[in-house]
Amino acid sequence: MVDKRTAILASILNTAGITSYGTLKYESFMKIILNSKEKKVKDILREYENEFIDRKASHLLHDFIQEKKLKNVEVIERSNVTKDYFYAIYSGKRMPGRDKTLQLAFGMSLSLKETNLFLKTAGHNELYARNKRDLIIMVCLKDCKTLSETDYILYEIGFDPLTPE
Incomplete structure (x- = not known):
């Protein structure tokens, strides 16, 4: 079963046009996202801002x-x-x-x-x-x-x- 964090990252990758990632772990997803030039990080963060916790x-x-x-x-x-x-x-x-x-x-x-x-x-x-x-x-x-x-x-x-x- 895929955890929520991995599912969110998979969705981000799909949004960025990256569809072949197999069964990568969280760290691998992060490397792909950071190396992706198809979508700006700011756009990805804005799209998924509700998933992040900003409170201390x-x-x-x-x-x-x-x-x-x-x-x-x-x-x-x-x-x-x-x-x-x-x-x-x-x-x-x-x-x-x-x-x-x-x-x-x-x-x-x-x-x-x-x-x-x-x-x-x-x-x-x-x-x-x-x-x-x-x-x-x-x-x-x-x-x-x-x-x-x-x-x-x-x-x-x-x-x-x-x-x-």
Whole structure:
């Protein structure tokens, strides 16, 4: 099955008049696109601008906190991240890793949809139901589990918890 990113790139190549690309990987698509003289990069970017995420994780973090009427200190405590780390993300100086992004999602009691948006905005893959660990996390989000409850479930089933020990 072709992932969304590859499908978009295949569509871009077809639009640029490049139809024989076989089963190339993402990196190969990028080389073809960058070497293509048939269509300007600006035109390609303009055509597919809705597929790109321009928001920063820090902006989305701020928006979620305001929307859910949370205090930063609450999110810090419920996410089990340090104050310094939280404010580095909040100010845009740092991008959180995938597990830290998930910790923050639990700390803000985000829905699965909101969590996936937060993950994408932070530059990470969405939770994937065919990955056992991700599936457990998805169920915990759906069931409104806390971070510590989720970590316990992950640990009991034999997976790494989100929070480092």
